[in-house]
Amino acid sequence: MHASLHFTTTNTPPSSSTLPKNPIQITRSPTTQITCKILINPSKKTLHQKTQKPLWPTLPPPNTKPLLPQVNPIKPNIYQSRLNPLQKLAASLLNTIETSLIEPLEKKQSLPKTIDPAVQISGNFSPVQECPVQYGLEVVGQIPDCLRGVYVRNGANPMFEPAGGHHLFDGDGMIHALTLGSANRASYSCRYTRTSRLEQEAKMGRSIFPKPIGELHGHSGLARLFLFMARAAVGLVDCSRGTGVANAGLVYFNGRLLAMSEDDLPYSVKVKGDGDLETIGRFDFKGGLDRPMIAHPKVDAVTGELHVLSYDVVKKPYLKYFKFGASGTKSRDVDITLDQPTMVHDFAITQNYVVIPDQQVVFKLSEMIKGGSPVIYDPNKTSRFGILPKNDVDESGIQWIDVPNCFCFHLCNAWEETSEVGDPIIVVIGSCMDPPDSVFKEHENNPIRAELTEMRMNLRTQESSRRVLVPGLNLEVGQVNKEVVGRKSKYVYMAITEPWPKCSGIAKVDLETGSVTKHLYGTGRFGGEPFYVPKRKNDSMGNHVEEDDDGFIMGFVRDEVDESSELVILKASSMKQVGLVRLPARVPYGFHGTFISEQDLKEQA
Numbered sequence: 001m002h003a004s005l006h007f008t009t010t011n012t013p014p015s016s017s018t019l020p021k022n023p024i025q026i027t028r029s030p031t032t033q034i035t036c037k038i039l040i041n042p043s044k045k046t047l048h049q050k051t052q053k054p055l056w057p058t059l060p061p062p063n064t065k066p067l068l069p070q071v072n073p074i075k076p077n078i079y080q081s082r083l084n085p086l087q088k089l090a091a092s093l094l095n096t097i098e099t100s101l102i103e104p105l106e107k108k109q110s111l112p113k114t115i116d117p118a119v120q121i122s123g124n125f126s127p128v129q130e131c132p133v134q135y136g137l138e139v140v141g142q143i144p145d146c147l148r149g150v151y152v153r154n155g156a157n158p159m160f161e162p163a164g165g166h167h168l169f170d171g172d173g174m175i176h177a178l179t180l181g182s183a184n185r186a187s188y189s190c191r192y193t194r195t196s197r198l199e200q201e202a203k204m205g206r207s208i209f210p211k212p213i214g215e216l217h218g219h220s221g222l223a224r225l226f227l228f229m230a231r232a233a234v235g236l237v238d239c240s241r242g243t244g245v246a247n248a249g250l251v252y253f254n255g256r257l258l259a260m261s262e263d264d265l266p267y268s269v270k271v272k273g274d275g276d277l278e279t280i281g282r283f284d285f286k287g288g289l290d291r292p293m294i295a296h297p298k299v300d301a302v303t304g305e306l307h308v309l310s311y312d313v314v315k316k317p318y319l320k321y322f323k324f325g326a327s328g329t330k331s332r333d334v335d336i337t338l339d340q341p342t343m344v345h346d347f348a349i350t351q352n353y354v355v356i357p358d359q360q361v362v363f364k365l366s367e368m369i370k371g372g373s374p375v376i377y378d379p380n381k382t383s384r385f386g387i388l389p390k391n392d393v394d395e396s397g398i399q400w401i402d403v404p405n406c407f408c409f410h411l412c413n414a415w416e417e418t419s420e421v422g423d424p425i426i427v428v429i430g431s432c433m434d435p436p437d438s439v440f441k442e443h444e445n446n447p448i449r450a451e452l453t454e455m456r457m458n459l460r461t462q463e464s465s466r467r468v469l470v471p472g473l474n475l476e477v478g479q480v481n482k483e484v485v486g487r488k489s490k491y492v493y494m495a496i497t498e499p500w501p502k503c504s505g506i507a508k509v510d511l512e513t514g515s516v517t518k519h520l521y522g523t524g525r526f527g528g529e530p531f532y533v534p535k536r537k538n539d540s541m542g543n544h545v546e547e548d549d550d551g552f553i554m555g556f557v558r559d560e561v562d563e564s565s566e567l568v569i570l571k572a573s574s575m576k577q578v579g580l581v582r583l584p585a586r587v588p589y590g591f592h593g594t595f596i597s598e599q600d601l602k603e604q605a
């Protein structure tokens with residue numbers, strides 16, 4: 001994990017003259033946008049300041065033409081000429097402050113593994129260049145008919161080499177798309193999601209937006225924040241169109257593929273007829289959405305509704321719930337009262353409720369003034385889940401049930417049951433992580449555990465219980481059949497996150513018995529989140545029409561020994577591989593994906 005970075009340099013280093021050409025009116029406080037991210041405190045390794053270079057390895061012919069036609073860097077002198085005298089002066093002054101004050105301050109700091117670029121973007125975590133559509137991929141085995149469509153997976157792919165701290169989550173969003181057709185036809189492409197941030201940085205030829213996790217901590221983090229706010233105030237950068245990277249989640253809703261990170265509005269990305277991807281733009285649901293949404297919204301397959309949480313780390317209310325009807329109309333916000341801003345990466349729904357985790361990893365911005373991280377584990381807080389009726393218009397009906405010392409970064413599913421004495425029970429399936437802040441903070445002598453766990457909450461007695469379903473095995477990023485999200489599911493498909501953070505295989509877990517069927521990728525081969533695709537969707541009445549393992553599982557796999565990438569397809573009932581697609585380019589390890597059927601693609605907006 002300490003492998004060196006290897007990058008091809010094709011761009012000029014940053015210059016004071018590579019700033020935006022036009023003054024931009026700031027209509028929104030940059031502070032609100034920036035502080036919606038998660039931050040961390042460095043403590044161990046020496047930070048090596050580097051000249052920033054694009055992180056695009058050169059693709060072999062025939063793909064040698066420019067791959068980012070919309071975000072090609074503009075020549076510095078053009079930028080310089082388009083700045084007014086005041087902006088030129090401000091740009092020069094702020095660049096001097098950056099190089100003479102902030103960068104030396106950062107160099108004095110040390111970096112833990114969690115934000116050390118040499119760890120975070122090494123090996124197959126390192127970025128790749130965009131890849132235009134490549135057709136005629138070699139297929140081994142048979143692609144099942146139900147997989148006709150496109151599998152898309154999001155991930156972090158930093159465009160520029162980090163100057164300082166960098167967490168894997170900080171990278172620019174890139175989507176990898178594998179299109180599967182009849183007669184074993186397969187094609188592949190990958191594209192950056194053209195966020196406002198990415199387009200501005202590409203034009204400037206440098207990274208200029210703060211990296212929320214890798215940089216914004218302690219005094220240097222505050223300095224970075226103020227520097228960025230100053231640049232925004234004089235129109236050198238534009239925060240009015242968000243600062244997010246859109247690298248985490250993907251959801252297909254109401255005819256649109258949305259790429260999300262939890263600090264911004266989603267980005268709409270079109271899957272083109274030829275299998276390529278095109279960023280349509282930052283999507284506000286036609287004016288209905290004015291705040292960030294977390295990267296794990298939930299589609300209720302029965303109602304077609306999209307359920308969403310949005311958190312704020314600065315101002316109250318720190319959390320909001322809202323939903324969109326199947327046609328995209330937004331409900332009113334439900335303000336959720338929390339005593340302190342809390343990291344809420346994921347949540348769950350049942351048939352009638354929204355299940356909201358309020359756990360022990362919280363935001364405390366004042367910690368930055370003390371030189372620390374604003375994201376901390378609060379051992380004095382009691383973890384709890386809020387059970388809110390889906391159709392409520394305010395929070396008066398929410399029931400909070402304590403589940404002590406529980407931290408789930410991701411939840412897999414939830415549903416409603418009735419106890420033997422007739423009490424309403426909420427069952428939640430999630431991967432419980434310990435130490436809770438392991439993703440963001442190094443715990444050298446306390447290796448991470450992420451165990452699949454069932455939480456049961458009694459809505460009458462307010463009591464809860466926990467049961468580890470698969471003790472001693474690290475399982476994360478789980479998926480159930482999307483057709484039964486919010487309803488009782490028999491199986492969950494989990495990534496076997498060993499050796500952490502790599503994924504050596506997929507575990508099919510029977511949620512009643514806890515029995516596990518593993519599919520291991522083999523020596524030197526690693527994947528990521530498995531995605532389950534059913535053979536058939538629910539019927540028109542929303543009735544579940546097949547077993548939760550009648551379908552297929554797919555996911556990208558990297559063979560680190562022979563340096564090849566592929567898509568593997570498993571039959572879920574047997575967990576045996578039935579198909580494989582050889583990929584023409586390396587696919588880095590990433591985050592979350594989804595599958596869009598051929599039929600759904602035809603109805604794309």
Ligand SMILES: [Fe+2]
Pocket residue numbers: 248295296345410591592
């Ligand atoms: Fe996630």
